[in-house]
């Protein structure tokens with residue numbers, strides 16, 4: 104029987120995962136290693152996508168802001184970098200919205 108490959112953490116993509124858990128506040132589960140779980144560190148693409156849907160970090164609840172800050176700290180990224188990603192995403196969603204509403208004309 105073929106051996107199952109080790110499940111790697113979806114956050115740091117380095118350590119062996121200890122299990123799969125839900126991202127807080129997001130209907131999605133990813134694999135976590137012990138270090139990322141302990142640090143409250145979650146995949147950036149999930150944090151960015153969910154914050155884009157909220158229209159920016161300023162529109163999110165305190166628990167979400169803390170989750171973002173903990174993840175940024177653990178992954179050596181800045182809040183400025185995060186806000187830039189979110190802004191770009193909101194802009195491209197706005198563009199898509201304009202295109203979609205022009206299609207009927």
Ligand SMILES: [Zn+2]
Pocket residue numbers: 112113114115116117118135136137138139140
């Ligand atoms: Zn990890």
